[in-house]
Amino acid sequence: MRPAPTATAPLLETRDLSFGFGARPILHALNLQVEPGSIYGFLGPNGAGKSTTMRLLLGLLRPASGTVRLFGHDLARHRVALLGRVGALIESPSLYDHLTGRENVEATRRLRGVPAHRTAEVLALVGLAADAHRPAREYSLGMRQRLGLALALLPDPDLLLLDEPTNGLDPTGIIEMRALLRRLSHEQGKTILVSSHLINEIEKMATHVGVIQRGRLVFQGSLPDLQRLQTGRAQLVLETENADTCRNLLPRLLAEATVAGPGTLHLPWLSREHTAELAAGLVAAGQPLYALRQEQPSLEDTFLHLTETIKE
Amino acid sequence: MEYALPVAPGPLTQLGRVLVADTLKLRRTAVLWLALGGGALPVVLNLLIFYFKGQYFIKPGTNPWPQYISMSWQTASVLLGFFLVLLSGLVVNLENRGGWRQLLAQPVSRGSVFGSKLLLLLSLNAVAQLIYVALLLAAGVLLGALRPGLGFQNNSIGLLPILRMLGHTYLATLGILGIQYALALAFRGFVGPLAVGIGGIISALTLLRWEHIDLVPYAAPNVVLRLMDFKRGLAVPAPLSAAEWYSLGWFGLAVLIGYVLLLRRPVTD
Numbered sequence: 001m002r003p004a005p006t007a008t009a010p011l012l013e014t015r016d017l018s019f020g021f022g023a024r025p026i027l028h029a030l031n032l033q034v035e036p037g038s039i040y041g042f043l044g045p046n047g048a049g050k051s052t053t054m055r056l057l058l059g060l061l062r063p064a065s066g067t068v069r070l071f072g073h074d075l076a077r078h079r080v081a082l083l084g085r086v087g088a089l090i091e092s093p094s095l096y097d098h099l100t101g102r103e104n105v106e107a108t109r110r111l112r113g114v115p116a117h118r119t120a121e122v123l124a125l126v127g128l129a130a131d132a133h134r135p136a137r138e139y140s141l142g143m144r145q146r147l148g149l150a151l152a153l154l155p156d157p158d159l160l161l162l163d164e165p166t167n168g169l170d171p172t173g174i175i176e177m178r179a180l181l182r183r184l185s186h187e188q189g190k191t192i193l194v195s196s197h198l199i200n201e202i203e204k205m206a207t208h209v210g211v212i213q214r215g216r217l218v219f220q221g222s223l224p225d226l227q228r229l230q231t232g233r234a235q236l237v238l239e240t241e242n243a244d245t246c247r248n249l250l251p252r253l254l255a256e257a258t259v260a261g262p263g264t265l266h267l268p269w270l271s272r273e274h275t276a277e278l279a280a281g282l283v284a285a286g287q288p289l290y291a292l293r294q295e296q297p298s299l300e301d302t303f304l305h306l307t308e309t310i311k312e
Numbered sequence: 313m314e315y316a317l318p319v320a321p322g323p324l325t326q327l328g329r330v331l332v333a334d335t336l337k338l339r340r341t342a343v344l345w346l347a348l349g350g351g352a353l354p355v356v357l358n359l360l361i362f363y364f365k366g367q368y369f370i371k372p373g374t375n376p377w378p379q380y381i382s383m384s385w386q387t388a389s390v391l392l393g394f395f396l397v398l399l400s401g402l403v404v405n406l407e408n409r410g411g412w413r414q415l416l417a418q419p420v421s422r423g424s425v426f427g428s429k430l431l432l433l434l435s436l437n438a439v440a441q442l443i444y445v446a447l448l449l450a451a452g453v454l455l456g457a458l459r460p461g462l463g464f465q466n467n468s469i470g471l472l473p474i475l476r477m478l479g480h481t482y483l484a485t486l487g488i489l490g491i492q493y494a495l496a497l498a499f500r501g502f503v504g505p506l507a508v509g510i511g512g513i514i515s516a517l518t519l520l521r522w523e524h525i526d527l528v529p530y531a532a533p534n535v536v537l538r539l540m541d542f543k544r545g546l547a548v549p550a551p552l553s554a555a556e557w558y559s560l561g562w563f564g565l566a567v568l569i570g571y572v573l574l575l576r577r578p579v580t581d
Contacts, residue, residue: 110329
């Protein structure tokens with residue numbers, strides 16, 4: 001799906017990006033659009049193609065067809081120049097275990113030609129200054145993840161690509177990571193693409209969301225767009241004495257109702273008028289009305305709905 | 313809204329940066345110990361042999377240096393092959409635990425990544441061989457002090473033939489180095505290139521008397537030993553032997569294949 005064009009040119013854009021391992025297709029004509037200054041949550045279940053997409057965005061894999069454009073330029077033609085403005089953390093960070101945390105950062109700093117003072121800055125930013133002298137092999141999973149983030153932040157990039165950055169972090173670490181990403185976006189105007197398989201994680205920080213399932217983009221838009229999508233999927237829950245009797249007595253009003261229990265009916269929420277008519281109809285038919293409430297699906301339900309639809 | 317295209321660093325700048333980073337990664341690795349200490353093994357072995365059994369090799373009143381240099385160089389030539397197999401495998405293996413993903417996502421070309429590791433291997437090989445020669449001469453002087461009866465302290469050896477032999481040996485090792493580097497890039501693991509390398513060395517040593525042995529890169533360090541002439545002291549001719557030319561040819565071919573392998577490599581690990 002291709003979103004409507006916006007006034008601002010996307011900072012990151014893929015056009016009909018496809019990829020496969022041999023004959024096995026992995027991504028199908030992906031059209032991502034990441035606006036500058038946004039935190040784009042790239043959501044999808046495990047195996048949906050998130051990490052493959054991330055690798056394509058960094059030129060680690062060559063697409064079967066389609067293009068990746070960063071900062072308005074073709075990645076295939078200007079990879080080295082464009083990656084100079086990108087910081088990335090792909091899956092579990094690949095560290096040199098025999099080097100200390102500081103030496104790991106130094107190796108990348110020297111490779112990128114970044115000023116020397118950045119090493120101490122990024123180590124402090126991710127809270128690893130005190131442990132920087134320890135070999136990376138002694139780091140916990142959370143510390144490794146933070147060191148990986150330090151490597152991504154080293155060049156002070158305009159665009160951050162983070163693949164499941166909260167993996168292995170404890171709850172405090174997750175909150176800190178989230179706060180850090182929000183700060184980077186709000187205070188420094190950085191654009192962040194963060195992938196995750198957890199909608200709860202994304203909804204707490206993302207401004208935009210893309211949902212991928214089996215290599216296809218099944219939703220892309222702002223977080224309010226996704227929230228609006230779930231409004232259309234609101235349900236009416238009706239509790240009475242006998243669900244089947246009610247359906248027989250009010251066949252028109254309960255045409256789309258499903259029996260969820262002996263005295264419980266679920267039906268799509270249509271309008272306030274429809275709800276009022278239903279309540280009046282039940283009372284007129286002499287049926288007890290114990291409860292009648294509207295239920296909004298959670299974002300998680302919407303995500304599951306989006307990712308399950310394609311399976312059918 | 314238009315974005316200006318950032319300026320990419322030049323190819324030599326990229327190569328320099330990767331090389332500096334690669335050198336830093338050698339800290340506390342077996343690679344560094346191997347390069348700095350590998351040359352000591354043949355020297356120590358021959359030092360012990362000459363210390364305990366030197367009287368059986370050296371005729372009284374003759375210059376012991378040519379015999380000592382020759383025997384030590386023979387031991388070194390056999391060990392050199394194994395050294396190169398280990399060196400190239402270990403240098404590439406530093407990246408095999410996910411490092412490629414990190415490295416190739418950086419704003420440097422794959423050519424500079426390839427070139428940096430190649431330069432590192434060439435330098436470490438040169439350093440190891442220079443250290444070997446320095447230790448070899450130092451051990452000869454030491455033998456003169458420890459076993460005056462052998463006559464090391466009363467005789468000398470010209471530096472020119474030794475430097476020429478060092479040059480010939482270095483060129484003869486390039487074929488193995490190039491092939492092992494390409495294999496290490498192709499296998500993406502340590503064991504595969506190690507197995508092929510050891511197989512190559514053992515096959516080469518077995519085939520040393522074959523009339524076409526010059527063609528076999530793994531034999532070249534041993535084949536160039538024939539350049540040493542002991543008729544009047546130690547003499548080594550300057551022109552390159554056929555084995556060295558073939559070694560250079562293998563090096564060029566292997567480097568080309570290795571470069572293409574890295575250039576086309578999908579990063580899936």
